[in-house]
Amino acid sequence: MEQYDLNYEICGGDLQFLEISLNPGQGVIAEAGSLMFKSGDIKMEAMLGNGGKSNIFSKLFGATKRAISGENMFVTGFINRNKQSFKKVAFAGPYPGHIVPISLSDGEIICQSNAFICASFGTSVDFYIQKSLTVGFFGGKGFLMQKLKGDGVAFIHVGGSCKEIYLEEDEEIHIETGSVAAYDKHMKVGITLAGGIKTQIFGGEGLFLSTIKGPGRVWIQSMPFNKFVSNITATQIMMRKKK
Numbered sequence: 265m266e267q268y269d270l271n272y273e274i275c276g277g278d279l280q281f282l283e284i285s286l287n288p289g290q291g292v293i294a295e296a297g298s299l300m301f302k303s304g305d306i307k308m309e310a311m312l313g314n315g316g317k318s319n320i321f322s323k324l325f326g327a328t329k330r331a332i333s334g335e336n337m338f339v340t341g342f343i344n345r346n347k348q349s350f351k352k353v354a355f356a357g358p359y360p361g362h363i364v365p366i367s368l369s370d371g372e373i374i375c376q377s378n379a380f381i382c383a384s385f386g387t388s389v390d391f392y393i394q395k396s397l398t399v400g401f402f403g404g405k406g407f408l409m410q411k412l413k414g415d416g417v418a419f420i421h422v423g424g425s426c427k428e429i430y431l432e433e434d435e436e437i438h439i440e441t442g443s444v445a446a447y448d449k450h451m452k453v454g455i456t457l458a459g460g461i462k463t464q465i466f467g468g469e470g471l472f473l474s475t476i477k478g479p480g481r482v483w484i485q486s487m488p489f490n491k492f493v494s495n496i497t498a499t500q501i502m503m504r505k506k507k
Contacts, residue, residue, distance in 0.1 A: 270384055270417055271350070272365070280363045281356040282381065282419055291343035293389070294355055294382035302342060303351035309341040339389060355382050357421035364426050364483060366446065368414040373481075375410050375420050375446035376488075384416030394453075411449065420446060424487025431478025438473040442488035448480035 270292065271285040281300050284292060293311060302308075344351045357363060363381060366373055374392050383389070392411040412418045422445040431437060431451070438456060447453065454475045476482050 286344035300354040302353040305346035372449040379420040383418035387414035422485035445485040451480040
């Protein structure tokens with residue numbers, strides 16, 4: 265089995281965790297703070313930068329970029345040091361949702377900030393700057409996102425449930441801002457007005473929708489983190505008023 269071929273199981277319902285069985289000598293990289301449990305034979309190692317294959321200067325540059333984007337300068341490597349049998353390590357998402365495996369052999373992907381959980385060794389985890397000012401301001405995702413590049417599989421966390429859609433050439437989809445979990449890097453991303461003036465004011469869907477044009481893959485989440493927090497806050501306010 266190659267280093268990037270991972271034997272894994274996604275466990276649970278709405279509060280999922282990822283369990284990976286590492287062969288002797290095999291390893292993964294993971295975002296700091298995502299560990300749930302591990303075998304005693306699996307050794308942890310802080311890795312500077314994004315975890316990709318590069319020299320020390322590239323690693324320092326990658327670490328600086330991660331710090332600027334508000335992420336930890338280090339990722340953590342988990343390596344099975346047992347020479348005879350596989351050992352297990354598990355990771356979990358930061359809030360209720362689902363864990364989604366994505367094949368990077370089909371190309372680089374762009375995902376929401378802090379979505380990355382773990383990936384095969386050799387995967388590059390970098391930050392990505394939205395080139396369009398309008399998408400950055402009104403697209404619901406902000407200017408800084410994450411770019412994943414590699415040959416194996418990466419795992420991201422999405423809020424709520426996830427719908428994967430493949431768009432054909434020039435096929436376009438309109439998505440509620442913030443609900444875009446990830447998409448293939450080569451796809452064209454923009455924004456559009458959410459209907460007419462009446463719809464924008466009274467429709468309750470906001471002023472803009474995100475647009476993504478194919479060909480390529482897009483992953484849509486049903487409960488973005490900001491909506492999750494807003495719903496909890498609104499519920500707490502209502503309960504206080506009833507008291």
